[in-house]
Amino acid sequence: MLKHFTIALLAIPLCVCAQSTHFPQLGKDPVDKVINVMTLDEKLDMLIGSGGNIKSDASAAIGNSSVLVPGAAGQLNAIPRLGIPNTVLADGPAGLRIQPTRQGTSNTFYCTHFPIETVMSSTWNTSLVKSVGEALGEEVKHYGVDVLLAPATNIQRNPLNGRNFEYYSEDPLLAGKITAAMILGVQMNGVGTSLKHFALNNQETNRMNNNVIGTPRTFREIYLKPFEIAVKEGKPWTVMTSYNKINGTCTSERSDLVTEILRHEWGFDGMVMSDWFGGQHATLQMEAGNDLLMPGKLSQREEIRKAVLNGTLSMEIIDRNVKCILEYILKTPHFKGYVADNNPNLKAHAMVTRKAALEGMVLLENIKNALPLNAGVKKIAVFGRTSYDFIAGGTGSGDVNHAYVISLIEGMNNAGFSIDGNLQDKYNKYISEAKAQLPKPKGPLAIFLPKKLIPEMDLANVGLESLAQNNDVAVITIGKTSGEGSDRSIATNFNLTDSEKKMINDVTTAFHKKGKKVVVILNVCGVIETKSWANQPDAVLVSWLPGQEGGNSVADILTGKESPSGRLPMTWPVSYNDVPSKNDFPTPDSISDDEILKGFTDTHTQGTKKNYDITTYNDGIYVGYRYYTTKNVPVSYPFGYGMSYTTFKYNKLVVSKSSNGDITVTVDVKNIGKRSGKEVVQAYVSAPGKDMDKPARELKGFAKTNELQPSETESVTITIPYNSLASFNEKESCWQVEEGTYKVLIAKNAADLNPLTSIVTEEGAVTETVKPCLSLQQN
Secondary structure, three states: OHHHHHHHHHHHHHHHHHHOOOOOOEOOEOHHHHHHOOOHHHHHHHHEOHHHHOOOOOOOOOOOOOOOOOOOOEEEOOEHHHOEOOEEEEOOOOOOOOOOEOOOOOOEOOOOOOOOHHHHHHHOOHHHHHHHHHHHHHHHHHOOOOEEOOOEOOOOOOOOOOOHHHOOOOOHHHHHHHHHHHHHHHHOOOOEEEEEEEOOOOOOOOOOOOEEEOOHHHHHHHHOHHHHHHHHHHOOOEEEEOOOEEOOEEHHHOHHHHHHHHHHHOOOOOEEEOOOOOOOOHHHHHHHOOOEEOOOOHHHHHHHHHHHHOOOOOHHHHHHHHHHHHHHHOOOOOOOOOOOOOOOOHHHHHHHHHHHHHHHOEEEEEHHHOOOOOOOOOEEEEEOHHHHOOOOOOEHHHOOOOOOOOOHHHHHHHOOOEEOHHHHHHHHHHHHHHHHOOOOOOOOOHHHOOOOOOOOOOOOOOOHHHHHHHOOEEEEEEEEOOEOOOOOOHHHHHOOOHHHHHHHHHHHHHHHHOOOEEEEEEEEOOOOOOOOOOOOOOEEEEOOOOOOOHHHHHHHHHOOOOOOOOOOOOOEEOOHHHOOOHHHOOOHHHOOHHHHHHHHHOOOOOOOOEOOOEEEOOOOOOOOHHHHHHHOOOEEEOOOOOEOOOOEEEEEEEEEEOOOOOEEEEEEEEEOOOOOEOOEEEEEEEOOOOOOOOOOOEEEEEEEOOOEOOOOEEEEEEEEOHHHHOEEEOOOOEEEEOOEEEEEEEEOOOOOOOOEEEEEEEOOEEEEEOOOOOOOOOO
């Protein structure tokens, strides 16, 4: 059956050739010549995805509409007479999302579940991220997909955003550089990426209809900057617009965003597509330069046809957009005749994900060098439901159909430890019974609701005193997940629950009485509150959602096989009340499931509910550490923070300035500890702040060292371009560097009070003048 299917696919190009002798052919004739012979229906076939011939009232979906690759998010239509093939688009950010099984064959089509994006940014290692992208792109190609609908580089504005796990950082430079590295890695395989969600998709609550209100400076300096870096350095094949509105207009309908900024300012020359069912007016999307509407609806096709025929939508705009799509198709494996073999090297990629995950893990606490575990530790009592049911990634389009997930228990067993069997049996029994009691999802949109996790097991009857007596150490895992469509609860997801706090307290009390140590693993989707409990255990390690090899990666860190080198890509506040956007973000705890689902079905009614229908970015440019450092607000763990098993010393700082104002920083990093490890060098700049309000410091460059052996030194060089010192002057609509004295700070993290410091004097200048864009109601 599978063989017959393959023969049928191979026959398609033969049919195309047989039918195409009298018509221009894509790839053989100029694109404009191909467009000139297209009928209006054929042009509509190009502009609207393969769902465009189906009548549907759907307004939101996690894509699953491809025929060529089952489980892929969607595909573009073919026009055989013109030599135009179908092409396939598939999620997702942490691994290819397709169906793992297919009718007619016993073969499986599993994909590697790589670590989530937050893990990637926590590595601060662009070379490593590029290698992950290369492995991911190989699977994309081998499984017959043309474009990966990733990466996503929206800013982690608020820790409650349910989709933060798909994003990289609160800082635009770190986010942009890591995103560009991922794009370059994926596209090395001759497949494309779709940079998303352009732009300001920073909350999931009512995301289809939320209107973001803010200033051009806020948008350009914080929220658009990672996209700009990714476009200019990564050169993605496609960009995906977001669902939300910006100052009153849907992003996919804003020509100032999609055409003026993206294409004219940044030089993007690829295809722009909508998110699935994104936007409200197909004709306005066409005019704005949103070339492709996905997955496509019959109503969109009819709207565009009517507008063309009555003269309200010009054929020039249609042809412009079709040309962008055809130029994309020319790059694709499907156009080039590549035949998928469905045989990627999953074993090799498992090693890639294992290495990437461990390099992104962040050590928060390590009292008296509790980690790595000493050689005398053999028996371990493991607590916490997710120790046995490890969370590999988030839910929604960012999920991956993987073949397996290595739990913490499996990882520790693989490392040679003996896990307390009685405690394990109790947990396995409890988890099985508790999962069976969870309510079953109801309705087609239930996939958008938060994934329900079982509560922690009551430890009253497990015999804590005996466990402490009979084991060498305790390991506790705290698990938190999130996903597409809703934001995180403060009470149960950002904060630890009462049962989780009690578990930590009771276990640490019992084991400390016996002189035994306790390690907490945070298998979490993002920032959580730590101030109320982090002083109890001996060590705290953030594993994030580390992909399918997570348990092995954690074990590599705990045993000292690898030294932790991850650094936080966002700030961990003392309390949610300290978050600068707390008053300008939804409160998920007060939003019902019915209200969440309503946001996916009613996408044309603009309400006025604060932070649901309208979210105002009153925090401006003061996002994350830019706020905490400027306002001197204490935090639990600052941006850029992370511990190691060794110690690094910086010296011989040299800062120079070129004739064009670029700053070059060179510093020696020496490993003065007893273990090998990697260090992240972070370069911040403090601007004069005379011409306009500026944060106390901003990240302007970073670099990660190689693995340094004890006493080994590496000289690190970081370049800070002159134009990266510019702020956006709204009044003059220009990027402007102010004249004056700049402090260059080589710091361990954003809150480092004793950085190596050098002074540079810069001349003021306008680096770029642009058209006014993104003002309220401007389009």
